[in-house]
Amino acid sequence: MFTSPDGLCSIGDLAERAGVTVKTVRFYSDNGLLPESARSAGGHRRYGPDSLGRLRLLRSLRSLGLPVREVRRVLDEEDGAGRVLEDVVAGQLREVGSQLTALRWREAGMRLVLECPSGERAERLRLIGAVAGPPSTAPLARFWRAWLPPRMPARATAAFLEVAVVQPPDAPDPAQVLAFARLNALVTRPCTGAERPQPEAHKASGPRASTVLYAGLAQAYELAGAQVRRGVEPHPGEELDSFVDAYASAYGSRDTTAFRGLLAGQLAADPRIDRYWELTAEVITAPGRPPEPTPGTAHDWLFAALDAQTAAAAG
Incomplete structure (x- = not known):
């Protein structure tokens, strides 16, 4: 849980907690994979508590070599760990084998x-x-x-x-x-x-x-x-x-x-x-x-x- 008064965190704090760069968080946000919860008065991105888990899942999926379009398919599932994930990873495994x-x-x-x-x-x-x-x-x-x-x-x-x-x-x-x-x-x-x-x-x-x-x-x-x-x-x-x-x-x-x-x-x-x-x-x-x-x-x-x-x- 984030400790800020509004329960949100900045893009820098989120990146630090997830162990990725700010550039990576911005890339995922710009591509609709990591929606921001709000913007500060100065126009800076703010993220809610669920963003950390989603960002970690994104990092894990990308570490498997999954392209962004396949990551999007997985995230479109509610839990991100169902049949679509199995199909996507199986397809990636075949590609790696080739x-x-x-x-x-x-x-x-x-x-x-x-x-x-x-x-x-x-x-x-x-x-x-x-x-x-x-x-x-x-x-x-x-x-x-x-x-x-x-x-x-x-x-x-x-x-x-x-x-x-x-x-x-x-x-x-x-x-x-x-x-x-x-x-x-x-x-x-x-x-x-x-x-x-x-x-x-x-x-x-x-x-x-x-x-x-x-x-x-x-x-x-x-x-x-x-x-x-x-x-x-x-x-x-x-x-x-x-x-x-x-x-x-x-x-x-x-x-x-x-x-x-x-x-x-x-x-x-x-x-x-x-x-x-x-x-x-x-x-x-x-x-x-x-x-x-x-x-x-x-x-x-x-x-x-x-x-x-x-x-x-x-x-």
Whole structure:
């Protein structure tokens, strides 16, 4: 409680009690965040007892880095500590997280340039200069949208992109930064249709067949990925059956020994995007850990199992 006869205090007294500058109090008052109670005969600002608590709350909110517009939203609530405060702080926390991620990418990029041989610096600078920090995955999504079967339903495309488009780590090491930069360069370089031919599987008739194929492949890749992670050698089983069934269902065929033989031959001749999956594995694998499985390594595991099975049947 202020001890002046009118129960009010000056701007200087209020600033001193709150531990802020007079300039700060004036700023909040001018912006409508700290209303004055009255003016003295000389035109000086006077503040009531509630102003001290409000000013301390203002200082606390600003210490969290909240912009003035968000502070105003919080103060518009009666107690200044309800749902709006939670939403505002959560939003600020997300923003700080994004800033920290960007800084970690910048730091790893600097280390990448600093620690590499001098003869490689120009190339590495060119690669990392083409990506932001943290980098966008939009070029990767565009690459896959151009590669996937035409007229593939949006839901099926989105489900595949969720698996195929690698998400950059929040705290990368220099090797992961370099891998993502190389991945970005791979998917953005100009190329002709002849350089990126479509697999034979994309000729399955109609959008429905594409949906069936890629939904089945996603399931098969997930099963095979678990085997890859454990270091299990390719072998016939549930994983391979799911893989073959995806193609058989898309083509309207039955899963027979003859069909498996034809599929093995087709897959052996299909174009491959090995470099994409190699770089993806480098991006997602933590330093010092075994490579994480990708749809590419899962596909290779399944194809190896199919190839060995059909070769044994032919022999």
